[in-house]
Amino acid sequence: MIEQPSLDFEKAVLIGVINQQQDEEKSKEYLDELEFLTYTAGGEAIKRFTQKIDLPNPKTFIGSGKMEEVRDYVKEHDIGAVIFDDELSPAQQRNIEKILKCKILDRTGLILDIFAQRAKTSYARTQVELAQYEYLLPRLTGLWTHLERQRGGIGMRGPGETEIETDRRIVRDKIALLKKKLEAIDKQMAVQRGNRGKLVRVALVGYTNVGKSTLMNVLSKSDVFAENKLFATLDTTVRKVVIRNIPFLLSDTVGFIRKLPTQLVESFKSTLDEVREADLLLHVVDISHPNFEEHIASVNSILVEISTKSNNVIEKPVIMVFNKIDQYEHKTIDDDDLVTKKTKSHYTLEDWKKTWMAKLGSNVIFISALKKENFDAFRKRVFKAVRKIHVSRFPYNDFLYEEYENHSYGYT
Numbered sequence: 001m002i003e004q005p006s007l008d009f010e011k012a013v014l015i016g017v018i019n020q021q022q023d024e025e026k027s028k029e030y031l032d033e034l035e036f037l038t039y040t041a042g043g044e045a046i047k048r049f050t051q052k053i054d055l056p057n058p059k060t061f062i063g064s065g066k067m068e069e070v071r072d073y074v075k076e077h078d079i080g081a082v083i084f085d086d087e088l089s090p091a092q093q094r095n096i097e098k099i100l101k102c103k104i105l106d107r108t109g110l111i112l113d114i115f116a117q118r119a120k121t122s123y124a125r126t127q128v129e130l131a132q133y134e135y136l137l138p139r140l141t142g143l144w145t146h147l148e149r150q151r152g153g154i155g156m157r158g159p160g161e162t163e164i165e166t167d168r169r170i171v172r173d174k175i176a177l178l179k180k181k182l183e184a185i186d187k188q189m190a191v192q193r194g195n196r197g198k199l200v201r202v203a204l205v206g207y208t209n210v211g212k213s214t215l216m217n218v219l220s221k222s223d224v225f226a227e228n229k230l231f232a233t234l235d236t237t238v239r240k241v242v243i244r245n246i247p248f249l250l251s252d253t254v255g256f257i258r259k260l261p262t263q264l265v266e267s268f269k270s271t272l273d274e275v276r277e278a279d280l281l282l283h284v285v286d287i288s289h290p291n292f293e294e295h296i297a298s299v300n301s302i303l304v305e306i307s308t309k310s311n312n313v314i315e316k317p318v319i320m321v322f323n324k325i326d327q328y329e330h331k332t333i334d335d336d337d338l339v340t341k342k343t344k345s346h347y348t349l350e351d352w353k354k355t356w357m358a359k360l361g362s363n364v365i366f367i368s369a370l371k372k373e374n375f376d377a378f379r380k381r382v383f384k385a386v387r388k389i390h391v392s393r394f395p396y397n398d399f400l401y402e403e404y405e406n407h408s409y410g411y412t
């Protein structure tokens with residue numbers, strides 16, 4: 001009999017904790033995101049375990065009683081992988097693996113796996129490979145050695161899909177080699193960016209799955225891969241866009257996520273150079289996501305992280321683009337309900353506009369990239385910001401660039 005390749009999702013169990021930093025609700029939200037990550041990696045989260053624990057157990061992260069519960073569940077349900085939302089130390093990972101006898105991943109490992117799966121160009125693959133080896137180095141001893149490596153699935157994919165060498169020295173050499181390779185590509189890319197001349201450069205940034213590529217596509221009428229999974233985009237795409245009569249370069253790049261592995265941020269240095277060197281950032285936010293404020297904070301802290309060495313990204317003009325307004329929902333309170341307190345989940349978009357967003361003045365815009373709602377206002381906003389930079393760069397032809405409203409001919 002010929003074996004059919006199985007299209008089934010690998011069964012996974014998720015583990016999170018509740019503590020002073022994350023209450024039950026936060027913990028649930030984080031696990032929701034972990035579930036989405038698991039799905040993106042090709043797994044199906046069929047069960048969640050959470051434990052209230054202030055300090056993680058140094059040996060097994062969660063307590064021994066909870067671990068037994070998990071072990072019984074894993075045994076009974078043919079679980080392929082147990083995924084922790086928090087970072088595990090190499091020792092914890094080994095200990096837990098001995099107890100549960102299946103693949104143990106943490107959030108970082110899972111994200112690296114998705115990147116490995118999605119990296120298509122040799123450049124992206126080199127970057128992911130470097131991050132994977134750096135993650136692997138402290139975890140080499142005994143990792144997964146008693147498991148059949150051929151099983152594949154989540155956490156087992158690597159660029160090139162070679163067996164992961166278990167010799168530290170080999171891994172170190174490999175890391176050095178990959179770094180050299182990336183340096184060479186970085187130089188080449190810096191030259192390419194230099195050749196683009198003085199055109200104004202605009203970069204789309206934001207949390208993963210917020211609609212950056214969708215926005216890129218409608219603005220530039222191009223065809224960048226967009227889908228409802230995390231990290232659809234790994235490589236940077238740059239397109240020339242013209243609004244009215246002003247041309248500029250628009251780049252779409254990898255999305256950010258809470259706890260983006262530092263190994264990844266470092267190895268994606270050159271991809272993120274596009275952001276670093278941009279004149280204007282469009283920070284895209286999925287306002288229909290209940291956690292969007294936290295997403296903004298994660299993106300901002302990653303922007304600071306990637307800009308500490310060179311010029312400061314934060315100093316650049318930023319337009320906050322609140323996307324997916326077509327999908328925005330809020331809870332309502334009945335008129336006769338005097339008990340329920342109004343919380344952020346009750347805010348309408350108008351309520352939101354009166355919050356901290358009001359302080360950002362004209363640097364805020366609400367749109368739907370998918371339905372093209374408020375799109376003319378969006379183009380106008382971008383036009384104004386680009387025009388300002390453009391005119392300061394080419395002062396002698398200021399008169400060529402009229403105000404958006406005065407322009408007599410139609411769209412570009």
Ligand SMILES: Nc1nc2c(ncn2[C@@H]2O[C@H](COP(=O)(O)OP(=O)(O)OP(=O)(O)O)[C@@H](O)[C@H]2O)c(=O)[nH]1
Binds near residue numbers: 207256370
């Ligand atoms: N309802 C709604 N969905 C949208 C909107 N914009 C984008 N989407 C959907 O959101 C999903 C993610 O869109 P992408 O454009 O791939 O998002 P991205 O920010 O490029 O994501 P990554 O590249 O994975 O970081 C897709 O399913 C889009 O169709 C919008 O305005 N409204």
Ligand SMILES: [Mg+2]
Binds near residue numbers: 213214225226233253
């Ligand atoms: Mg994208």
